[in-house]
Structure formats: structure tokens, C-alpha cells
Amino acid sequence: xxxxxxxxxxxxxxxxxxxxxxxxxxxxxxxxxxxxxxxxxxxxxxxxxxxxxxxxxxxxxxxxxxxxxxxxxxxxxxxxxxxxxxxxxxxxxxxxxxxxxxxxxxxxxxxxxxxxxxxxxxxxxxxxxxxxxxxxxxxxxxxxxxxxxxxxxxxxxxxxxxxxxxxxxxxxxxxxxxxxxxxxxxxxxxxxxxxxxxxxxxxxxxxxxxxxxxxxxxxxxxxxxxxxxxxxxxxxxxxxxxxxxxxxxxxxxxxxxxxxxxxxxxxxxxxxxxxxxxxxxxxxxxxxxxxxxxxxxxxxxxxxxxxxxxxxxxxxxxxxxxxxxxxxxxxxxxxxxxxxxxxxxxxxxxxxxxxxxxxxxxxxxxxxxxxxxxxxxxxxxxxxxxxxxxxxxxxxxxxxxxxxxxxxxxxxxxxxxxxxxxxxxxxxxxxxxxxxxxxxxxxxxxxxxxxxxxxxxxxxxxxxxxxxxxxxxxxxxxxxxxxxxxxxxxxxxxxxxxxxxxxxxxxxxxxxxxxxxxxxxxxxxxxxxxxxxxxxxxxxxxxxxxxxxxxxxxxxxxxxxxxxxxxxxxxxxxxxxxxxxxxxxxxx
Amino acid sequence: xxxxxxxxxxxxxxxxxxxxxxxxxxxxxxxxxxxxxxxxxxxxxxxxxxxxxxxxxxxxxxxxxxxxxxxxxxxxxxxxxxxxxxxxxxxxxxxxxxxxxxxxxxxxxxxxxxxxxxxxxxxxxxxxxxxxxxxxxxxxxxxxxxxxxxxxxxxxxxxxxxxxxxxxxxxxxxxxxxxxxxxxxxxxxxxxxxxxxxxxxxxxxxxxxxxxxxxxxxxxxxxxxxxxxxxxxxxxxxxxxxxxxxxxxxxxxxxxxxxxxxxxxxxxxxxxxxx
Numbered sequence: 001x002x003x004x005x006x007x008x009x010x011x012x013x014x015x016x017x018x019x020x021x022x023x024x025x026x027x028x029x030x031x032x033x034x035x036x037x038x039x040x041x042x043x044x045x046x047x048x049x050x051x052x053x054x055x056x057x058x059x060x061x062x063x064x065x066x067x068x069x070x071x072x073x074x075x076x077x078x079x080x081x082x083x084x085x086x087x088x089x090x091x092x093x094x095x096x097x098x099x100x101x102x103x104x105x106x107x108x109x110x111x112x113x114x115x116x117x118x119x120x121x122x123x124x125x126x127x128x129x130x131x132x133x134x135x136x137x138x139x140x141x142x143x144x145x146x147x148x149x150x151x152x153x154x155x156x157x158x159x160x161x162x163x164x165x166x167x168x169x170x171x172x173x174x175x176x177x178x179x180x181x182x183x184x185x186x187x188x189x190x191x192x193x194x195x196x197x198x199x200x201x202x203x204x205x206x207x208x209x210x211x212x213x214x215x216x217x218x219x220x221x222x223x224x225x226x227x228x229x230x231x232x233x234x235x236x237x238x239x240x241x242x243x244x245x246x247x248x249x250x251x252x253x254x255x256x257x258x259x260x261x262x263x264x265x266x267x268x269x270x271x272x273x274x275x276x277x278x279x280x281x282x283x284x285x286x287x288x289x290x291x292x293x294x295x296x297x298x299x300x301x302x303x304x305x306x307x308x309x310x311x312x313x314x315x316x317x318x319x320x321x322x323x324x325x326x327x328x329x330x331x332x333x334x335x336x337x338x339x340x341x342x343x344x345x346x347x348x349x350x351x352x353x354x355x356x357x358x359x360x361x362x363x364x365x366x367x368x369x370x371x372x373x374x375x376x377x378x379x380x381x382x383x384x385x386x387x388x389x390x391x392x393x394x395x396x397x398x399x400x401x402x403x404x405x406x407x408x409x410x411x412x413x414x415x416x417x418x419x420x421x422x423x424x425x426x427x428x429x430x431x432x433x434x435x436x437x438x439x440x441x442x443x444x445x446x447x448x449x450x451x452x453x454x455x456x457x458x459x460x461x462x463x464x465x466x467x468x469x470x471x472x473x474x475x476x477x478x479x480x481x482x483x484x485x486x487x488x489x490x491x492x493x494x495x496x497x498x499x500x501x502x503x504x505x506x507x508x509x510x511x512x513x514x515x516x517x518x519x520x521x522x523x524x525x526x527x528x529x530x531x532x533x534x535x536x537x538x539x540x541x542x543x544x545x546x547x548x549x550x551x552x553x554x555x556x557x558x559x560x561x562x563x564x565x566x567x568x569x570x571x572x573x574x575x576x577x578x579x580x581x582x583x584x585x586x587x588x
Numbered sequence: 589x590x591x592x593x594x595x596x597x598x599x600x601x602x603x604x605x606x607x608x609x610x611x612x613x614x615x616x617x618x619x620x621x622x623x624x625x626x627x628x629x630x631x632x633x634x635x636x637x638x639x640x641x642x643x644x645x646x647x648x649x650x651x652x653x654x655x656x657x658x659x660x661x662x663x664x665x666x667x668x669x670x671x672x673x674x675x676x677x678x679x680x681x682x683x684x685x686x687x688x689x690x691x692x693x694x695x696x697x698x699x700x701x702x703x704x705x706x707x708x709x710x711x712x713x714x715x716x717x718x719x720x721x722x723x724x725x726x727x728x729x730x731x732x733x734x735x736x737x738x739x740x741x742x743x744x745x746x747x748x749x750x751x752x753x754x755x756x757x758x759x760x761x762x763x764x765x766x767x768x769x770x771x772x773x774x775x776x777x778x779x780x781x782x783x784x785x786x787x788x789x790x791x792x793x794x795x796x797x798x799x800x801x802x803x804x805x806x807x808x809x810x811x812x813x814x815x816x817x818x819x820x821x822x823x824x825x826x827x828x829x830x831x832x833x834x835x836x837x838x839x840x841x842x843x844x845x846x847x848x849x850x851x852x853x854x855x856x857x858x859x860x861x862x863x
Contacts, residue, residue: 403708406703406708406733410733411658411661414661414756414757414759415658417757417759417760418664418665418668418759418760419664420760421759421760421761421762422664422667422668422671422762425671425762425763443760443761446760447757447760454733454734457733458734463709463710463733463734464734466709467709467710468736468738468742475738475862476736476738479737479786479789479790480786480790481791482791483791484791484792484793484795486793
């Protein structure tokens with residue numbers, strides 16, 4: 001299917017080129033001797049366009065540039081062939097309408113590298129070129145007749161209707177001025193494309209941009225040498241330049257076409273753009289529309305878990321895929337066979353399946369990326385919440401254990417000690433001395449056990465924290481510290497999770513001060529911080545504490561993070577240690 | 589069986605007792621542990637007390653209300669106090685019941701656990717504060733599981749007359765416990781020695797407590813526990829002059845204004861030790 005146009009182009013090009021090459025040996029030999037310095041470059045230009053065009057069609061089937069180049073080549077050949085056939089109608093066609101290749105060339109420049117005209121400006125420029133072509137050639141054909149010496153019998157204009165040399169001259173001048181203007185406009189358009197292109201786009205456009213200057217110069221010089229200067233020597237030189245430029249030109253296009261595919265480059269940009277901080281939802285549609293050159297592009301997303309035909313638009317409103325007769329095309333993006341989104345676009349894009357596929361892949365990537373990020377964010381939220389819940393559950397459990405120790409074991413031990421005390425009292429003076437002593441010892445032992453239990457319960461959870469708040473609890477901690485501690489408490493009460501965490505930070509901090517810091521004093525400062533509190537434990541000890549050093553500090557950092565706070569350690573050797581925890585008031 | 593726990597307040601320690609209760613019995617030498625100070629303002633109460641006193645063999649017993657959620661402990665403590673000569677007029681299992689009983693019985697002293705239903709934290713303390721504000725003539729002893737000066741200081745407030753904060757462990761020694769309760773009944777204040785020990789043990793940056801002699805530290809500790817000079821004399825077998833000299837030294841070293849009022853002195857010492 002795709003091979004046929006290529007084959008046709010190759011056949012047509014080969015036939016024309018063969019015909020032209022064989023001209024000197026044709027039986028009618030009217031043109032003896034055929035000037036080889038004309039025939040060779042003339043054939044070379046056409047062959048070059050057709051060959052480069054075929055290469056382009058084969059290597060970049062999505063682009064129409066190859067076909068356009070073949071068309072330029074064939075349009076270039078046409079007048080030469082016509083000119084060589086000794087029949088009036090062919091001669092007249094070739095002499096009057098032979099500049100079609102120029103218009104096609106202009107279209108090639110303007111539509112490179114897709115071969116399509118999407119912007120209104122580009123379309124306008126090409127439409128203007130065709131208008132110029134039709135008007136100037138028709139007007140010329142109607143008013144011109146060859147009148148030079150040695151004109152052959154078939155060399156007359158069959159379209160000639162009326163006119164005078166003067167009229168013909170005016171029409172010719174107007175046509176040439178139009179050609180110059182069009183050459184300048186086309187060059188300007190190419191420059192505009194280049195200026196607006198992305199980096200890969202510029203890479204593709206560069207050879208064409210460079211080709212614009214000599215081609216434009218040749219077109220303009222051609223007109224000038226014909227009209228204004230009327231110098232045959234210059235005319236000759238310009239013709240040589242023209243052959244050179246036109247033979248080289250298709251290869252410039254071909255290089256540009258093969259180097260980087262402009263749109264696919266833009267797809268690359270798209271991928272980069274969609275990975276940016278704005279996220280894909282913000283600009284996916286605009287970016288895809290820009291890359292595909294289809295401002296009407298729509299993206300519909302499939303709601304996870306919904307039926308296969310149910311889609312929503314960017315705003316989340318349900319939207320249906322257009323029917324077959326809606327004049328729109330649908331490209332469904334799927335992952336593992338499940339549709340995740342659909343692109344609704346201009347049917348024209350269907351002829352660029354590669355481009356569409358690349359853009360769709362980028363979009364799928366972006367949508368997948370967004371979906372994964374959302375999933376990760378939600379998992380992170382869940383993990384954070386569960387971590388906070390675990391810590392809270394741990395605190396609750398500690399409170400429960402503390403309560404059970406106080407109301408269970410401790411209470412029973414106290415009751416037991418009371419009973420023993422009363423037994424001792426009753427035994428009074430009548431009991432043997434050693435029994436009284438044993439009882440005393442037992443009671444003393446029991447009191448020791450009760451004290452141990454009290455300290456254990458306090459370490460598990462200080463009951464005073466619940467009743468009297470953090471300030472009193474920290475004072476109490478400070479009172480038990482073997483290192484003098486100054487407590488500065490300048491905060492209101494806040495969430496229990498924050499207070500419990502602050503307590504553990506200070507308890508662990510002061511325990512470390514006592515154990516490792518060799519400090520002479522420590523300071524505990526609690527201040528209001530935003531909606532929460534900031535806790536600082538500072539000492540004047542040896543410093544050099546590393547966050548990873550003790551599992552205690554590591555555990556503190558985890559605990560603080562679990563309720564959404566931050567934890568830091570400043571500890572330079574010889575300059576003391578400072579633990580700083582900032583805890584949110586709303587418990588994470 | 590020991591019926592009369594030796595209490596510190598004799599008539600000699602009774603100056604503040606007179607401030608508080610100038611009833612007909614206040615000036616009399618009373619058997620320790622059987623003090624029955626009459627409520628100052630209520631004639632009906634006085635009458636009832638006289639009548640009941642007659643039926644009690646001429647001896648008024650200190651009337652107590654107990655609050656404790658554990659039945660076993662409550663019963664044990666009731667027995668302990670009864671054995672020690674107290675008349676336990678009512679018991680309560682929670683703070684609400686305690687308040688009702690106190691309002692109904694107007695006892696001489698309330699002995700309450702600090703942890704009670706429903707939250708098992710400091711209900712007893714809250715109830716004690718309410719009793720003190722409603723009926724200032726009712727002495728209150730809070731039995732606590734916690735060595736926390738915050739609770740003790742809160743209980744003392746700015747009027748430490750007739751309050752005590754004791755560790756519950758003290759029940760192992762009925763003599764010690766009743767002695768402490770009696771001091772409170774007599775209008776004194778009692779802070780558990782363990783709480784005071786923690787206050788004294790606290791390390792400070794610049795620590796004048798560290799400059800005290802052992803004897804002075806001992807006396808400071810007894811002052812913080814709420815004891816009067818007289819009680820300190822008896823306890824340490826020192827003459828009152830010696831104790832007065834020590835007290836003066838302590839206050840000079842700590843930079844505190846010397847106070848002759850024992851109650852102000854407790855507050856000042858506690859405040860100093862907590863600072």
C-alpha cells in the first residue's frame with residue numbers, strides 16, 4: 001500500500017529522465033545538436049528532486065515532504081519534456097506553465113518538515129503562490145506569442161488570444177515582481193519557523209534555513225537579470241547558479257528530514273515538559289495539542305474501576321467518546337489492555353500514525369506518572385497516618401500499663417504492706433524479738449518494691465503529664481536529674497501527642513546529658529512555635545553527639561517525625577549538645 | 589494493741605491549734621490521737637459532739653471520713669484508723685461520694701486516695717481542694733502514689749493549715765501514718781519525707797542547699813515536711829534554742845526572710861526548694 005506511490009514516483013522519474021537522456025538520439029532530431037551543457041544540468045535537477053523525494057518517502061513515510069520533492073522534480077521535468085516534443089500544444093504548455101515547480105518549491109519550504117500546512121499564515125503564503133502562478137501564467141499565455149528569428153513551425157502559443165509586446169511586457173513585469181515578493185515571503189516564513197522552533201525543531205530546520213538564502217537569491221537574481229539588467233552574461237551565470245542550487249537543494253531537505261523529525265522532537269520536549277513541577281494535568285492537553293498541531297484536541301480520562309466506555313474530562317465531568325459520524329478520530333491509550341485515556345483529535349492526524357503514537361506514548365507516560373504519583377502520595381499519607389496511629393496506640397498502651405501498675409500490683413503491695421504493718425502492731429510487745437525484726441524487714445523490702453514499681457510506672461508514662469501538663473512534668477524531670485537543669489517553660493498546653501513527645505525528647509535528652517555529656521548544667525526551653533511547641537534541650541558538655549549514635553536519639557527522631565514534627569541535633573565536639581524538636585499542635 | 593499513737597502536738601505545739609480552734613477543749617491537755625477539736629462556728633455540731641462525747645466514755649475521738657476505691661484497702665485502712673483510736677464515720681469509693689459524706693458528716697479529717705474512678709488520676713486531689721474551699725475546718729490528708737511536688741504544692745495552696753500530702757506507702761507504718769494525720773488534724777501541714785527528699789536532692793546551678801551542714805539539711809527537710817520548731821526539737825533531741833539557731837542559719841544561707849509563722853515557713857521553704 002505504502003509502496004505504490006514510491007514505485008509510481010520512481011517509475012515516472014525514471015521514464016522522464018530516460019526520455020530526456022535519450023533526446024539526442026530520438027528519430028525526429030529537431031534539436032540538433034542538443035546542447036549537453038543544458039540537457040545534463042536540466043536532467044540532474046529533476047533526478048535529484050525525484051531521488052531525494054523517493055528517499056524521503058521511504059524513510060519518513062509520515063511526512064509529505066518526500067512526495068512534495070517528487071512532485072517538484074516531476075514539475076521540473078514537465079516543461080523540458082514538453083519542450084522536446086515537437087507538437088504545438090506540448091510546446092505551448094511547457095513554455096507557458098513551466099514555473100509550477102517554483103510554486104511547489106515554495107510549498108516545500110513552507111511546509112517542511114511535515115509537508116503539511118497547519119498555520120493560517122503558511123496556508124496563506126502557499127495559497128498566494130498558487131494565485132500568483134495561475135494569474136501570471138494564464139495572463140501570459142493569453143497575451144504572448146513567440147516572435148524571435150528561426151522559430152520552428154510548432155513553436156507557437158496555442159493559447160494566444162490577443163495582446164501586444166507592451167501588454168506582454170507589463171504582465172511579465174508584474175509576474176516577476178510577484179515572484180520576488182513571494183521568494184522574500186517564503187524565506188521570511190522559513191525564518192519565522194526557525195525562530196519559533198524548539199531545539200530539536202531547529203536542528204531539523206537548519207539545512208532548509210541555509211538553503212533558503214541561495215534559493216531566494218537565485219529566484220531574485222533570475223528575475224533581475226531577465227528584466228532589469230538584461231545582461232546575457234549575467235543571465236548565463238545566474239542559470240548556472242540556478243542549476244547548482246536546485247540540484248543541491250533536495251539533499252538539504254532530505255538531510256533535514258532524516259536528521260531529526262521535528263514533531264517527534266517536540267514529543268521529546270513534551271515528555272520533558274510534562275515531567276515538570278506543574279504536573280501533567282495542568283498542561284497535558286495544551287502541550288499535546290501544540291505538538292500534534294491540533295488545537296481541537298481533547299483528552300478524556302477513564303475513571304479507575306468504571307466501565308470501559310466511561311470517560312471524564314479534565315474537570316471530572318462525564319464525557320462520551322464521539323461517534324463514528326462526528327468527524328473526529330479517537331485514539332485510546334491503554335495500559336495492559338485496559339483503557340486509561342482517550343485522545344479525541346482531527347482525523348487528519350490519522351495519516352501520521354507514528355507522530356500520534358509518539359505523542360500518545362508521551363501522554364500515557366504522563367498520565368501513568370501522575371497516577372503513580374497520586375498513588376505514592378496517597379500511600380505516603382496512609383503510612384504517615386498509620387505511623388501516627390501506631391505511636392498514639394503505643395502511648396495509649398503505656399498509659400494503660402501505667403494505670404494497671406498503679407491500680408493493680410502497686411495497690412496490692414500497698415495493701416499487703418498495710419496488713420503486715422498491722423500484724424506487727426498487733427504482735428506488739430508479746431511477739432518474739434526476731435519475729436518483729438523479720439516483719440520489719442519484710443515491710444522494708446515491700447516498700448522498696450513499691451518504690452521500684454512507682455519509678456517503673458513513672459518511666460512508662462508520667463501520670464502528672466495528663467493532669468498538670470508539660471511544664472510541671474518537665475520540672476519534675478529536672479528535679480530528678482543529677483545534672484542541674486534550668487527549665488524555661490513559655491508555652492500554653494497543646495495536643496497530648498505533642499506533649500507526650502516533648503516529654504520523651506526531654507527525658508531522653510536529660511538522660512543522655514547525665515550519662516554522656518559530662519555537663520555542669522543543662523537548660524530545657526519550651527516555647528510556642530506556630531500552632532505547636534518548640535522544645536530545646538541544651539547542655540555545656542563535651543558535645544560530638546551524632547544523630548545515628550544512639551538508638552535513643554534515632555527513636556526520638558522517628559517519634560517526632562511520626563506526629564509530623566522535626567527533630568535536629570547540634571553537637572560540636574567541646575561545645576555542648578542541643579536537641580531541638582518542633583512539634584505541631586494539631587498532632588500531625 | 590496500741591490505742592494512742594504518739595502525736596507531736598501537745599499543748600506546747602498548740603499555738604496554731606488555738607488560732608484555728610478556740611473551742612472549750614483546745615486548751616486542755618488531751619490524749620494524743622483523741623483530739624476532738626470542736627468546730628468553731630456551728631453550735632449544733634458542738635452540741636452533737638458534746639452529747640456523743642458523753643456516750644463515748646468521756647473521750648472524744650477524732651472523726652474521719654475515708655475515700656478509697658479499693659474495698660480491701662478501704663477496709664484495712666478503716667481498721668487501722670479505728671485501732672488507732674479514730675472514729676471512721678463514713679467511707680467513700682469515689683470523689684463524688686466523698687464530697688457528699690464530708691458535707692453530711694463534717695468530719696475532723698478526711699483521708700483520701702488521690703487515684704479514684706473514673707479517670708484514676710488525681711480525682712482525690714481535686715476533691716481535697718474542693719473540701720478545703722468548702723469546709724476549711726476539715727483537715728485533709730491525701731494519700732498519693734506519686735512522688736510529685738507539684739501535687740503537694742497544689743494541695744497546700746497558699747494556706748497549708750490542716751493539709752497533708754503523704755505517700756500511700758506510709759500505711760505500712762500505722763504509727764507514722766497516724767502521727768502525720770494527727771499533725772494535720774491539729775492544723776499542721778505534712779509533706780511526705782520522700783517528696784521533700786527529692787526536693788532537697790535536686791541539683792541546682794548555684795546551690796546554697798549544698799552549703800548547709802548535715803544537721804541543717806536535716807532541719808530544713810523537717811521544716812519542709814511541715815514540722816514546727818517544737819516538733820523538730822523533740823525529734824532530734826535538741827534544745828529549742830539550738831533549733832532556732834540552726835533555722836536562723838539556714839534562712840540566712842538560703843537568703844530567705846526569717847518567718848516565725850510555721851505555715852508561712854513551709855510555703856517559703858517549699859517555694860525555695862522548687863525554684
